[in-house]
Amino acid sequence: MKIDLRSDTVTKPSKGMLNAMMNAKVGDDVYKEDETVNELEARVAKLFGKSHAMFFPSGTMANQTAIKLHTNPGDQVICDKYAHIYNYEGGGASFNSGVSCKLLDGERGMFTAQQVEEAINPPDFYHSPLTTLVEIENTTNKGGGACWDFNELKKIKKVCTANNLGFHLDGARLWNALVVKEETAKDYGELFDTISVCFSKGLGCPIGSILIGDEYLMKNAIRIRKILGGGMRQVGFLAAAALYALEHNMEALIEDHKKAKEIASVLKKASYVDKVETVETNIVIFTLNNEFGEEVFLQLLKNKNIHISNMGQGKLRIVTHLDYTNKMHKVFLNELIGL
Numbered sequence: 208m209k210i211d212l213r214s215d216t217v218t219k220p221s222k223g224m225l226n227a228m229m230n231a232k233v234g235d236d237v238y239k240e241d242e243t244v245n246e247l248e249a250r251v252a253k254l255f256g257k258s259h260a261m262f263f264p265s266g267t268m269a270n271q272t273a274i275k276l277h278t279n280p281g282d283q284v285i286c287d288k289y290a291h292i293y294n295y296e297g298g299g300a301s302f303n304s305g306v307s308c309k310l311l312d313g314e315r316g317m318f319t320a321q322q323v324e325e326a327i328n329p330p331d332f333y334h335s336p337l338t339t340l341v342e343i344e345n346t347t348n349k350g351g352g353a354c355w356d357f358n359e360l361k362k363i364k365k366v367c368t369a370n371n372l373g374f375h376l377d378g379a380r381l382w383n384a385l386v387v388k389e390e391t392a393k394d395y396g397e398l399f400d401t402i403s404v405c406f407s408k409g410l411g412c413p414i415g416s417i418l419i420g421d422e423y424l425m426k427n428a429i430r431i432r433k434i435l436g437g438g439m440r441q442v443g444f445l446a447a448a449a450l451y452a453l454e455h456n457m458e459a460l461i462e463d464h465k466k467a468k469e470i471a472s473v474l475k476k477a478s479y480v481d482k483v484e485t486v487e488t489n490i491v492i493f494t495l496n497n498e499f500g501e502e503v504f505l506q507l508l509k510n511k512n513i514h515i516s517n518m519g520q521g522k523l524r525i526v527t528h529l530d531y532t533n534k535m536h537k538v539f540l541n542e543l544i545g546l
Contacts, residue, residue: 210513210535215489215528218411224451231447236439243443247450251417255396259425262446263437266379266416269403271299272431274340276401276424277373280305283336285326289316289349291377292342307336316347317355320362327370341367344377346384352490354384357394364398379405383488386460400424409460409489410452411529415445456529463489463527466536470525473543491525511542
């Protein structure tokens with residue numbers, strides 16, 4: 208039995224999801240004639256209280272499109288030093304949009320409104336890049352699945368409004384945050400100008416993300432998606448998976464979070480663990496002490512057909528997900544205890 212906890216992206220479609228996909232009504236999405244894509248986009252736009260939503264093959268492409276919508280070449284984006292758009296999107300912000308990132312030293316990927324205010328370059332000082340966008344990630348991947356304080360997000364929004372800055376949310380795992388914090392999609396729709404959400408992580412789809420926003424921004428999204436190579440044809444087969452996930456897989460996130468906390472509890476008691484970061488959602492990040500080196504530890508797990516991620520700088524990551532069963536969970540906990 209293989210236990211794969213490297214990421215929540217390793218899931219495979221369930222029989223119910225596959226059935227929904229195979230029965231999807233499809234058309235050419237480039238002509239906006241795919242009924243299932245149109246249904247998904249309308250549903251998610253309404254969910255967030257926005258006028259427009261657009262289906263993308265990946266969260267990276269959705270984020271890169273959002274950056275392009277908000278900026279011009281030479282501009283600067285404020286984000287955390289842990290931000291996915293900076294660390295894990297192949298330098299796309301500079302390549303695709305010609306922008307630089309001003310990195311804030313936040314706590315587990317989360318910063319304050321005061322930090323944003325202090326980071327904004329004076330707009331009339333032409334020696335420095337023009338600050339045009341603030342980007343946040345919720346939950347924070349590199350921060351261990353941490354959820355933002357919504358009140359702090361409101362304060363950041365005020366700073367953005369006062370300084371005429373765009374406000375983008377990389378919500379790759381926003382579904383997890385909504386479940387934990389008991390917040391609503393509309394809460395976030397009211398706050399952010401653009402939001403990307405992913406279906407291929409906690410919700411278990413094989414592919415797909417959506418970018419949500421209002422018409423004044425989103426009217427150019429289809430052009431940018433085309434430039435980035437994201438024009439798709441009968442993609443309703445994939446949109447059907449997302450619709451199925453919204454109906455059937457949201458509650459499963461609660462179980463993912465429960466298992467992650469149980470893993471963290473075992474790790475905290477283990478003699479070989481130095482520190483376990485606070486667990487709020489489905490990500491567990493921890494460091495080892497001198498009892499095991501990271502590569503030795505990872506190999507011990509691999510020998511038992513258990514796979515987790517090495518994030519570098521001494522950090523190891525475990526991510527629970529839809530395909531991580533109760534049986535796997537019991538085996539994994541026993542193996543951690545027995546090391």
